[in-house]
Amino acid sequence: MKIALFSDIHANLPALEAFFADVEKRNPDSIYCLGDLVGYNIWPNEVVNEIRKRKIPTIAGNYDFGIGRMSNECGCAYKTDAEKDNGNISISYTNSLMKDDERAYLRTLPAHIKVEFQLNEDKLNLLLVHGSPRKINEYLFEDREEKSMLRIMEQADADIMCFGHTHKPYYRVLNSGIDGQDHFRHAVNIGSVGKPKDNDIRGGYVMLTVDENSSVLSKESISVEFIRFDYDFEKAAKAVEDSPLPNEYAENLRRGY
Amino acid sequence: MELPKDLYYSKEHTWVLVENDIATVGITAYAQNELGEIVYVDLPNVNHHFKQDEVFGSAEAIKTVSDLFMPISGKIIETNEQLLKVPTLVNSNPFDNGWIVKIAIEDLRETENLLSAEQYAQLTNN
Numbered sequence: 001m002k003i004a005l006f007s008d009i010h011a012n013l014p015a016l017e018a019f020f021a022d023v024e025k026r027n028p029d030s031i032y033c034l035g036d037l038v039g040y041n042i043w044p045n046e047v048v049n050e051i052r053k054r055k056i057p058t059i060a061g062n063y064d065f066g067i068g069r070m071s072n073e074c075g076c077a078y079k080t081d082a083e084k085d086n087g088n089i090s091i092s093y094t095n096s097l098m099k100d101d102e103r104a105y106l107r108t109l110p111a112h113i114k115v116e117f118q119l120n121e122d123k124l125n126l127l128l129v130h131g132s133p134r135k136i137n138e139y140l141f142e143d144r145e146e147k148s149m150l151r152i153m154e155q156a157d158a159d160i161m162c163f164g165h166t167h168k169p170y171y172r173v174l175n176s177g178i179d180g181q182d183h184f185r186h187a188v189n190i191g192s193v194g195k196p197k198d199n200d201i202r203g204g205y206v207m208l209t210v211d212e213n214s215s216v217l218s219k220e221s222i223s224v225e226f227i228r229f230d231y232d233f234e235k236a237a238k239a240v241e242d243s244p245l246p247n248e249y250a251e252n253l254r255r256g257y
Numbered sequence: 258m259e260l261p262k263d264l265y266y267s268k269e270h271t272w273v274l275v276e277n278d279i280a281t282v283g284i285t286a287y288a289q290n291e292l293g294e295i296v297y298v299d300l301p302n303v304n305h306h307f308k309q310d311e312v313f314g315s316a317e318a319i320k321t322v323s324d325l326f327m328p329i330s331g332k333i334i335e336t337n338e339q340l341l342k343v344p345t346l347v348n349s350n351p352f353d354n355g356w357i358v359k360i361a362i363e364d365l366r367e368t369e370n371l372l373s374a375e376q377y378a379q380l381t382n383n
Binding site (some may be wrong): 075076131132134137144148151201 | 317
């Protein structure tokens, strides 16, 4: 079972189109979207409609949650006053672009998707969230302490937890077994299609493979592949510059930050 | 920012209310503001002993995780279990319902190493 997982498109239509071209060649069995369809670029409605017409199961990101409710708060943790000012321009511009039907779609997106496999007379739970199981906008960076990461996954009963939100992909395997009995848990940050922040300007997503031997007892029985694809980032950056959005967002796309 | 005068403060942004030989400890309004919305407080076990400046737990916020440093040596006698259900009490009432632990103070003289409200205000440019 090959499962493609993507998120954090952020209204970047050229990146989304390139993602679909790439993923369709690889012929996954299913595709899930982990949220943040809108914000920071000019195509929020187009991105919603491209995902919607393919009937891809999608969960809400913090930006979708805010725009869905016509809020002026996106749940983003901006560090400086300048970042906050730019963020305010982006959210009010996105609110002004968003059409009613597309906004209603964002408003009713589910928060989580749980997929339970029953293999080897055992269960294997895949949990899809945007930020973390407990908060849509919590940032789970790669350096999160193991104890904290395990607690989050144990409380959510997640054996494989896939999430986005930070735009920085990584994969960690942790063992929460006791008394010598292994129980491997997999934390997968799937990166970002339309606003990568890991200094690589290409879009990114994940192909997760679960097979008949996959089990919490075996560390290497699932596979996680990070896929990067080229797209016309200059088109996306120019669109930002030709809009009321701050030019910094165009530079971010050109630098992968 | 709010800064009660009857408390001691540490450079690591905890506060201490001393009542006889019992201390109540929490984090300051400045600290919770820097951290942002708190989603989980990792509390220590009762009866566990900590030295002054030792890490006794952590606060997990939306943006980051921060260690909590013990402002005065002693044994944990109570933890604020309400925080397990409502961790944002630390944000909304940092000096009151958002307290974190109560400890049996080992040596009251250690309060000399702590800051007054005025000194802490200077430290945080408050």
